[in-house]
Amino acid sequence: MNILRPIIYLAFISYFAATFLFTMPDNYLSLQFYHQQQVFQQWLFQRWGFFAPPPNYDERLYYEFRDKLTHQSKTFEVMEPIVTLKQQKAPFNWHEDIVDYLLSGSMTGIGDDLHDMRQDLIYRNKQAGKSATDTSGEHMLRETIQHGISFQTLRNYAAIVAQKNQLDTARHEVRLILSHVMLPKFADRFSTKPRREEAYFISDYVTLNR
Numbered sequence: 001m002n003i004l005r006p007i008i009y010l011a012f013i014s015y016f017a018a019t020f021l022f023t024m025p026d027n028y029l030s031l032q033f034y035h036q037q038q039v040f041q042q043w044l045f046q047r048w049g050f051f052a053p054p055p056n057y058d059e060r061l062y063y064e065f066r067d068k069l070t071h072q073s074k075t076f077e078v079m080e081p082i083v084t085l086k087q088q089k090a091p092f093n094w095h096e097d098i099v100d101y102l103l104s105g106s107m108t109g110i111g112d113d114l115h116d117m118r119q120d121l122i123y124r125n126k127q128a129g130k131s132a133t134d135t136s137g138e139h140m141l142r143e144t145i146q147h148g149i150s151f152q153t154l155r156n157y158a159a160i161v162a163q164k165n166q167l168d169t170a171r172h173e174v175r176l177i178l179s180h181v182m183l184p185k186f187a188d189r190f191s192t193k194p195r196r197e198e199a200y201f202i203s204d205y206v207t208l209n210r
Contacts, residue, residue, distance in 0.1 A: 057180035059107055060197065061154065063161045064175040066205060076161055079103065102153060107178055109150035110201055117141050146203055151176070159208050169208040176203040 059079050066073045082103070086096040121137040145151050158174045179199040184191055 055183075057182050059104060060177075060179045060181055061103060061107060062177040062179070063158050064177060065158075065162060065165075065167055065172045066175070068171055068173060074165070074167070076165060078157075078161060099157075103157065106150040106153040110145055110148070110154075110178060113145060113148065113150070114141060114201060117144065142201075142204065145201065146206070151203070155206060155208075162208060173205045173207055175205045177201070 060077055061079045062075055062077050064073055064075045079100075082096055082100050086093045086100060089096060118141065121141065125137070154176055155174075158176070159169055162169050162172060162174070177199055178201040179197050182196045182198070184195065
């Protein structure tokens with residue numbers, strides 16, 4: 001017991017120190033431990049949405065399928081139909097709830113990773129004396145995201161979308177477009193104007209996982 005007590009204390013102290021480091025606003029110290037943060041979030045993921053203000057946007061996830069031979073494309077948005085089905089089938093909406101959780105969680109992960117990596121890129125460009133408008137690192141960011149777990153989850157779902165829409169997965173490749181549709185201000189809640197939509201990640205065309 002005398003041996004276990006300091007080990008338990010050390011584990012708690014290490015956990016809370018890591019939590020504090022990886023949830024503080026981006027700064028020089030936290031950006032130096034970016035890769036360690038990804039490992040920490042993978043195994044000890046924490047969602048602090050309870051303490052955050054409500055989002056000011058709706059999420060949209062587009063799958064753009066392109067025929068490899070004709071290069072004709074078809075695009076399907078999947079988040080809005082899932083949310084609608086969740087509302088229609090409540091309280092027996094466990095399937096839609098799980099799909100929504102997986103897709104939304106993956107989109108949030110991609111958005112968070114992009115933000116952190118861009119902050120790191122801005123810092124590195126500043127250290128190297130590069131212009132703030134230098135976009136040479138955007139390709140690297142996209143490649144890194146496309147090798148991550150969150151993107152692979154969304155990519156795997158593309159096969160389900162293709163099957164639902166009777167598309168041949170062997171003949172098509174797919175591009176993912178993640179965007180935010182901004183919510184209207186309270187004073188404009190009855191406005192009929194189209195809501196502003198901003199894409200924050202557009203992938204390369206990739207083959208479908210079958």
